[in-house]
Amino acid sequence: MNRLPEEKPLEVVRNEIRADAESARSRAPAQPARKPPKTASNTAPAAALRDEFSIPELSQAHFTSFLEQAFAALLRRPPDPAGFDAQMRLLVQGRSKIEILGNLRWSPEGRDIGVRVPWLLPRYVLAKCMRIPVLGYLLEWIVCLGGLPRIVRHQRAADTYHSARHHEVLSAFRGLQLELEAARTEIARLASGKVELGQRLDGLNDRSVQLHAEIERAAIDARELRHLVLSMNHWLASLRQNLSALELAEADQARHADALHADIASRVLALDAGRPARLDSWAQQLAGMLPAGAQVLDLCSGEDWLARLVGNGIEATGIDTNTEVGSRARSAG
Structure with missing residues (x-):
């Protein structure tokens, strides 16, 4: 069993509070904390303009939302990375929200701002006393036994909340499953359409190849016909020239024959x-x-x-x- 320290329990709690305050001071930003003006600005959040909060107001949120709300209400600023990580580690270790709120409220920056939280100090001192070896363990047992009905109610409420959240998650999951199934069906339909389009494209490619071959053959036939027509034109031109030459020769021969016949007739008549x-x-x-x-x-x-x-x-x-x-x-x- 651990031995109690020589200091009195209350002195131990005070020392731990001072140590936590020094730790928070070391993690705080380098610039000195300034007490905000009493006049509210138009851009400041509503929570940062109030001077008093109740414990239920500050502790109703959970996880990161709780820390952000606590920093905004007690320190009137967003959480810095170092301070946020330190308080988050305490939450993960199972420390109560009362202890987190007390750490922020009675840090040097929190004392300068001076936000009032009724009944926070005694509950914060009690939370720190629970950290005293042996005495803190017994004190926590007493507190837990005294608050057991409230803890049970809280547990039932938490069970209901988590069941509702579980139901919402399952409903969302089923909806996602239906959407996924519809997406898979659509993908299958698109894949089938892709195959069909691929087949049609292959058919069009084959037909295109055939058309190119037919066009090439038609071009060859056209060139051959053109050569044949040119040859025929050349042959017809040569034939016309030959016929013209024959006609000229025939006409010349006819003229010579007529002249000869005319001469013969003239000589016969002259006799x-x-x-x-x-x-x-x-x-x-x-x-x-x-x-x-x-x-x-x-x-x-x-x-x-x-x-x-x-x-x-x-x-x-x-x-x-x-x-x-x-x-x-x-x-x-």
Whole structure:
């Protein structure tokens, strides 16, 4: 069993309070704490403007919310990292909220601010006395036995609260499960659609390859047809040139033949010594039979006969299959 210290129990409590105060002072910010002005600013939280709080007001929150509210009410500022961690460690170790509130209220900064919390000091001293070896253990037993009904009520309330929270968590979890199942179904549907789209894309790619091959074959056929058309055009041009040459040669040959035939006919007619006299007689007789201004059409009679008709004042037009004869007749007038 641990031995009691030589100091009296109350002195031990005072020493521990002083030690905690010194520890809080060492963890406090470097700048000296200043007592806030009594006039409230528009931007300050409502809790920081009050000078008195009750213990239930300060202890109704839990965990980090409790510490933030305690710092704001008792020190009128947000918690600094070092002080927050120190008080959080005490909460995790099972220390009461009364002890945390007393640490903040009777720290040097808290004493300068001087927020009033009725009945906090005796309960804080009692909480510190519970830390005295042996005596603190017995004192805690007495306090716990005296407050057992309240502790039981608190436990039942905590059980109800945690059951409600557990029910809410389960409901949220079931909702998340339903959403997850719906998401999985949607993912499966999208995966199936992706497979179908992949198959259709593969089909389109195959069709695209076929179309490219067909386009290439059509381009080759078009080039071959173009070469064939160009060859045909060249052949037709050559054929036209050859036909033109043949036509020119045929026309030239026909002219030579007509000239030859005309020469032969002229020589044959020249052998007939009585032809000129006969033609003159016939022309005179015909002129006497025709009325004035009559027109005569001569068919293949020769240029000498046409000359006789014109010489007798007859308007005569000759037609002959021999172009040379016609040319000579036109030249003769």
